[in-house]
Structure formats: structure tokens, C-alpha cells
Amino acid sequence: MTVDDWLAALSAELRRRQVDPSGPVGEAAAHLRDSGQSPLSVFGPPAAYALAVVDSLRGATRELRRLPSGEPRLRATKITKRYGRSTVLNGVNLSVHAGEVVAMIGANGCGKSTMLRICAGLTSPDSGHVQMRGTVGFCPQTGGTAEFLTPDEHFMLVGAGRGATRTAARAEGRTAAAALDWPGAAGDAEARHLSGGTRQKLNLVLSQLGDPDVLLLDEPYQGFDNGTYLDFWQQVWHWRDAGKAIVVVTHLLNELDRVDTVLDLTPRSPR
Amino acid sequence: MDRRTQWLRGVLDLCVLGALARGESYGYEIAQRLEAGGLGAIAGGTLYPALLRLERLGLVSIDWRAGSGGPARKYYRLSDEGAATLRSAGADWAVFVGNVNAIMEVP
Numbered sequence: 001m002t003v004d005d006w007l008a009a010l011s012a013e014l015r016r017r018q019v020d021p022s023g024p025v026g027e028a029a030a031h032l033r034d035s036g037q038s039p040l041s042v043f044g045p046p047a048a049y050a051l052a053v054v055d056s057l058r059g060a061t062r063e064l065r066r067l068p069s070g071e072p073r074l075r076a077t078k079i080t081k082r083y084g085r086s087t088v089l090n091g092v093n094l095s096v097h098a099g100e101v102v103a104m105i106g107a108n109g110c111g112k113s114t115m116l117r118i119c120a121g122l123t124s125p126d127s128g129h130v131q132m133r134g135t136v137g138f139c140p141q142t143g144g145t146a147e148f149l150t151p152d153e154h155f156m157l158v159g160a161g162r163g164a165t166r167t168a169a170r171a172e173g174r175t176a177a178a179a180l181d182w183p184g185a186a187g188d189a190e191a192r193h194l195s196g197g198t199r200q201k202l203n204l205v206l207s208q209l210g211d212p213d214v215l216l217l218d219e220p221y222q223g224f225d226n227g228t229y230l231d232f233w234q235q236v237w238h239w240r241d242a243g244k245a246i247v248v249v250t251h252l253l254n255e256l257d258r259v260d261t262v263l264d265l266t267p268r269s270p271r
Numbered sequence: 272m273d274r275r276t277q278w279l280r281g282v283l284d285l286c287v288l289g290a291l292a293r294g295e296s297y298g299y300e301i302a303q304r305l306e307a308g309g310l311g312a313i314a315g316g317t318l319y320p321a322l323l324r325l326e327r328l329g330l331v332s333i334d335w336r337a338g339s340g341g342p343a344r345k346y347y348r349l350s351d352e353g354a355a356t357l358r359s360a361g362a363d364w365a366v367f368v369g370n371v372n373a374i375m376e377v378p
Contacts, residue, residue, distance in 0.1 A: 024319070026335075027298055027345050031315050034299040042315040049316050056323035 070098025134213025197223030
């Protein structure tokens with residue numbers, strides 16, 4: 001990779017993340033000229049360096065992690081859920097404030113998705129209760145899309161449920177899709193013809209239509225390529241800065257030092 | 272990650288402030304000052320994000336200047352707040368190092 005190629009790639013990556021590339025690119029160019037070293041050895045891959053730059057500019061880093069200062073949006077108290085003899089959730093508490101990101105982690109089958117569905121009001125707990133203040137967007141791990149509808153039709157259908165006109169819902173959906181590096185959302189492919197990763201993008205876009213106060217996301221990035229995965233987390237920090245309360249179910253531990261709170265549902269004792 | 276890199280991670284921002292306490296400078300020269308100070312080669316991918324953070328926090332002020340026969344350079348200067356941070360955090364660090372040395376000393 002030549003210096004010019006690398007700088008062009010960095011510029012594109014920064015622009016894709018709505019950052020003016022002139023400053024960071026100019027500075028990197030001066031450094032490479034002064035040092036005569038290869039860009040990959042000095043700065044690493046353009047996408048990774050762009051992310052480091054964006055983080056530094058926006059402060060989505062560990063040392064600037066804030067205590068939740070917003071009002072409580074979601075409070076789940078002593079949630080218990082059994083399936084047959086198996087107790088999946090046993091007295092789980094969760095509270096999420098405006099401007100807070102909570103990561104929900106735990107081994108397979110420990111009830112992460114069940115807990116999220118209970119918070120969303122889609123599954124009833126056996127005991128305990130959920131208080132919600134504001135509107136909710138939910139992104140399921142699978143399903144959630146209709147095979148024979150195009151992305152635009154999804155946007156209009158879900159938008160209608162949230163009181164948006166067809167034109168407004170379509171525009172909002174397409175804008176959100178573009179932020180996930182999915183310009184093809186404007187096409188007329190039905191959902192059944194979309195790849196798994198693209199269908200997850202559709203789900204994620206649908207969850208955010210109508211600008212809900214609380215976002216419940218169940219491993220929404222499965223099947224995303226790396227660039228989109230990075231965009232996903234940028235979107236999460238953006239939502240946090242906008243005062244959303246966010247719960248992300250995840251099994252990827254490398255993002256945990258960037259969230260505000262971690263709820264581990266792995267049972268403490270054998271059951 | 273090797274141990275030195277991990278140590279540096281915790282104090283790189285203070286080292287950069289220290290380098291700038293010796294006079295305003297631009298990225299590549301700051302890297303050279305740090306290397307000359309015995310910290311080893313600092314990758315640009317580490318240095319510039321740290322500089323951006325210091326800028327955002329108001330600990331350094333910046334100034335773009337046309338270079339002689341080259342592209343413009345971004346110069347960094349220690350702000351008053353940066354100087355104050357360097358003094359107080361530098362003092363904390365000295366105490367910390369003293370304590371670490373004392374506890375690692377074989378009795």
C-alpha cells in the first residue's frame with residue numbers, strides 16, 4: 001500500500017464516520033514525509049486508525065466514561081423466569097438511565113435474550129416487574145423481518161406503527177441504513193433475498209425508527225463485516241450522547257471496557 | 272502486549288505534556304523527543320490519538336502553520352490547564368513510582 005493509497009483510505013474512513021478528514025490526514029501526511037516510514041507500520045490499517053481518531057475526538061473512551069446522570073428509563077426488578085424445571089433467570093435486576101450503555105453478557109442459554117424480551121414486554125416473567133419510561137426500540141437476534149417485503153416497505157410498515165408518514169418513514173430508514181454502510185436499502189429486493197448480515201442491518205434500522213428513548217439490541221451485529229461492526233459501535237456511542245438508554249446483548253468481550261455497565265447473567269451457582 | 276507498552280499507556284499523555292513543556296512542537300518532533308527521552312519509538316497510531324484527546328480536553332492548544340516547502344504542520348503548545356495538569360499529575364506519578372520502587376525492593 002503506497003502512502004497516497006493509505007491516506008486516501010484514511011480520508012474515506014473518516015468521511016464515512018462524519019469526521020472532517022483534512023486535519024488528521026494532513027498531520028499523518030506530514031509525519032510520514034518527515035519519518036520516511038511506511039504508513040502501516042506507523043499508523044496501522046486505515047480503518048483502525050480512523051476509529052482511534054474518531055474515539056479521541058468524540059471521547060467514547062474508557063477514561064471519559066461518565067456516570068449515568070440521566071433519568072432512569074428502564075428498571076427491571078427481581079425478574080425470575082422458568083422454563084419447565086429450569087430456572088433461566090433468578091431475581092435479576094437491571095436499571096438503565098438516559099445516556100447509558102449496558103452490555104448484557106453471559107454463557108449461551110443463560111437467559112440474555114429472554115431477559116431482553118421481558119424488558120421489551122414480549123415475554124412475561126414468572127415474577128418481578130419492569131418499569132419503562134419512554135418509547136422502546138427492539139432489535140431481535142433473528143426474525144423480525146417479513147420475507148416478502150422490501151426494505152422500504154418495512155420502513156413504512158414499522159413507521160406507520162409509530163405514527164410516521166410513508167415518505168418520512170422511508171427517508172428515515174434509508175438514512176439509518178446508509179449510516180450502517182448499506183446504501184442498497186433503497187433497492188427493491190425482498191427481505192428473503194437479503195443476506196443474513198443485511199437482514200440484521202434491516203432489523204437494526206427498524207429498531208431505531210421513530211427515535212425511541214430506549215434501545216434493546218440482541219447481538220445485532222451478527223453477520224456484519226468488520227467495517228459495519230465498527231460503524232455499529234459508533235452508532236451506539238452516538239445514541240448514548242443523544243441521551244438514549246441502551247442495552248446490548250453481546251458475547252464479544254473486547255467492547256466491554258467501552259460500555260458504562262456490564263450485567264453478567266451467568267449463574268453464580270450450579271442449578 | 273509487553274510490559275513497557277502497558278506502562279506507557281498509563282502515562283503517555285503526561286509524557287506528551289512533559290515534552291511540550293520544553294517548547295511547542297509538532298507530532299513527529301514530539302515523537303522524537305519522547306524517543307530521545309528513552310521511551311522508545313512511539314507509533315503515530317498511538318501518539319496522534321493521544322494528542323487529539325489532549326486537544327479536546329483543552330490541555331494543549333494548536334496552531335496550523337505552513338511548513339517550509341512542505342505541507343502545513345499542526346503545532347501543539349501546552350495550555351495553562353495543561354501545565355497545571357502536568358504539575359499535579361506529575362507529582363502524583365512521582366509518589367506512585369516511589370511507592371512501587373519501595374515495595375519492589377528486596378528486603
